[in-house]
Amino acid sequence: MNRLRFKQAELALAVGAVLIGYTGLAAASTLSVEATADTFLTNYALQADSDMSSYGAMMISSPQADLVQGISQVRTMENLVSYNSASIKSGFDSQFGAGNWHVTDVQLKWYTNFDVQGVPANNNQFNVPHAGYFGVSYFSNDSWFNPATAGPTGLTVSTPKVTWNSVYNGGAWSSLFSGQQALGTFYYPTGNSNGTTDCVSQQCAPRYWDLSLDATMVADIMAGGYLSFHGYAADDQVVYLVNQLTKPGAHPQIFVSAEAGPAAVPLPGAAWLFIGPALSFLGLAKRKHAAGSVRA
Incomplete structure (x- = not known):
């Protein structure tokens, strides 16, 4: 009986080792960093050729007019945000060993101080906030900003400027995305935050957006590179104002979670050929032991 129990323990440990190796049960750690650069694109006739990186906020907007503030043109807006993941990589390298980790989750954290549906911001360059759906994509061209000069004062790009026309109307950035x-x-559900706050002494409305783990994005995180994201309307309703780096506080952030070791992979069918009978044996042995105890 003791020998059987010993074999059971050995088998249980072996099964556990296989499952742990394929499911990744190590504790995750999360690191974050603020954006390095951000801007937005607008097809507004007066600003379609303008650098929009120094306005305190950026916007994702479906095609909408802003009649409340006297704008009859139907305007579409999209945002661009980039983060430097170098400190995230070095942090995980220090914690888990150089390269001995894998990404488990990536979230964007964006703030807004004009969040009430139907109530305009104090600036007619923006459309009126409205609930709706938007999309986020990852793009690999990080040359749209200069990391040495981008930040709290905007992109400070000379030429070519990143604008609606330079991206969508045959300009220098037509291949950006x-x-x-x-x-x-x-x-985006809208909310209750409304006012010209500096977002330091008063909290602005923060929201987290949990991203799919695109292979290119994950590889760039593992390399400590720049991570550029493109936000755009995914329906004909959404109007979403997001604070920029040029706002005194509540800047765009990214949160990356990681665990030690290589990324978990799906358990192959061959492994189940071992695990299935092993689990059956453990269950059977347990039942036999219980029955023997009763008879005793």
């Missing part, structure tokens, strides 16, 4: 990968579609 080539090969971009969709990371999800999200619902």
Whole structure:
């Protein structure tokens, strides 16, 4: 009987080792960093050739007019945000060993101080907030900003400027989003925050957007590179204002979670050929032991 129990223990440990190796049960750690650069694109006739990186906020908007603030043109807006993942990589390298980790989750954290549906921001360059769906994609071209000068004062780009026309109307950045990968579609519900706050002394409305783990994005995180994201309307309703780096506080952030070791992979069929009978044996042995105890 003791020998049987010993074999049971050995088998249980072996099964556990296989399952742990394929499911990744190590505790995750999360690191974050603020954006390095951000801007938005607008097809508004007066700003379609303008650098929009220094306005305190950016916007994702479906085609809408802003009659409340006297704008009859139907305007579409999209945002661009980039983060430097170098400190995230070095943090995980220090915690888990160089390269001995894998990404388990990536979230964007965006704030807004004008969040009430139907109530305009104090600036007619933006459309009126409205609930709806928007998409986020990842693109690999990080040359749209200069990391040495981008930040709290905007992109400070000379030429060519990143604008609606330079991206969508045959300009210098017409291939900016080539090969971009969709990371999800999200619902923006609007909320209660409304006012010209600096977002330091008063909290602005923060929201987290949980992204799909695109292979290129994950590889760039593992390499400590720049991570550029493109936000755009996914329906004909959404109008979503997001704070920029040029706002005194509540800047765009990214949160990356990781665990030690290589990424978990699906358990192959061959492994189940071992695990299935092993589990059956353990269960059978347990029943026999219980029955023997009763008879005793």
